[in-house]
Amino acid sequence: MSKQPNEKNERLKRRFVDYRKYARQLSDKTLDRELAALERFDVWNGRQDFEKFHIQWAMDFRAHLEKAKGTTGKPLSKSTARAIMATLREFTLWLSQQDGFRKRIRTSDAEYFNLSRRDEAEARAAPARPAPSIKQAKRAFEMLPATTPREMRDKAVFALLCLTGIRVGALISLRIRHIDLIEKSVTQNPREVATKFGKRIDTFFAKGFPEAEAALRAWITYLDEEALYGRDDPLFPATAIAPQSNTGFAVEGFDRRPWKSTEPVRKIVNGAFQAAKLDSFGPHAFRHMLARRATKDCTVPELVAMAQNLGHTDVLTTLRSYGQLSRERQRALITGESGDDVLED
Known part of the structure; x- marks a missing residue:
């Protein structure tokens, strides 16, 4: 059974979404996906305070995604894993610039939210797109x-x-x-x-x-x-x-x-x-x-x-x-x- 949402984390997530919506001009559809990615990480991490962030979280989360399965029961696609990691990378960068987090989180910590080169290449590979003649x-x-x-x-x-x-x-x-x-x-x-x-x-x-x-x-x-x-x-x-x-x-x-x-x-x-x-x-x-x-x-x-x-x-x-x-x-x-x-x- 998952833990109840962490109040501090929820406030930070909401502030981050507001930043992405108004400063980065992202659509509501994109913001919904980013919130889902943050929630996935938060649940996996046992709702620990984001202010306790450690790069080991990023490394372990990457290992988790490599074994994770999607809603169909099949392994999570590399493109989906890449999108999730990209959201966490942006979130960590944003956190590193917030009051109370600058000493705890460095901007370089965000780089740990990356796939391997091989998985990144697979995620970027254009899938076959069916179309009629x-x-x-x-x-x-x-x-x-x-x-x-x-x-x-x-x-x-x-x-x-x-x-x-x-x-x-x-x-x-x-x-x-x-x-x-x-x-x-x-x-x-x-x-x-x-x-x-x-x-x-x-x-x-x-x-x-x-x-x-x-x-x-x-x-x-x-x-x-x-x-x-x-x-x-x-x-x-x-x-x-x-x-x-x-x-x-x-x-x-x-x-x-x-x-x-x-x-x-x-x-x-x-x-x-x-x-x-x-x-x-x-x-x-x-x-x-x-x-x-x-x-x-x-x-x-x-x-x-x-x-x-x-x-x-x-x-x-x-x-x-x-x-x-x-x-x-x-x-x-x-x-x-x-x-x-x-x-x-």
């Missing part, structure tokens, strides 16, 4: 029905992901006025759209998806002419659930509000690929799909344009995080042996 995305899109208004909406969701690779959090917060069909653009104004880091992103429709453009246009036309939606209404309204006297609840049109979570979009995307008898992919996979096409076919200016389209300040982010080449593509470029059986779609 252009042909697979088009196949799944073609098989989506568009008979009912709900089906039209779902197909338009898939279409916009194909065209832009927009982040799913931003997608569900879009209003009709953020889409310009003539300019083929999506204006992601951070005051109105949930963009990452509150950045403004001007996104344009990727070439080669005329059917997706048509599906998006048909949906917006339906909202305008039949549903009588205005420019400030949600582009993708949530499904309305109405109570029924005999059957409980039933789907009944749309609510004039956006989805509250991203889960409906994930279901639409996964269901589309499964219906096409393809591997399941999530909404984020479209970003990888578009970035990989850019690294394969685009000129340098076009690659920079794609990076901006995805909302990346640095084109290297696009290359490192989204533009990995498959083993087959790498082989084709190095050996010069190209062909339909070697090159990606």
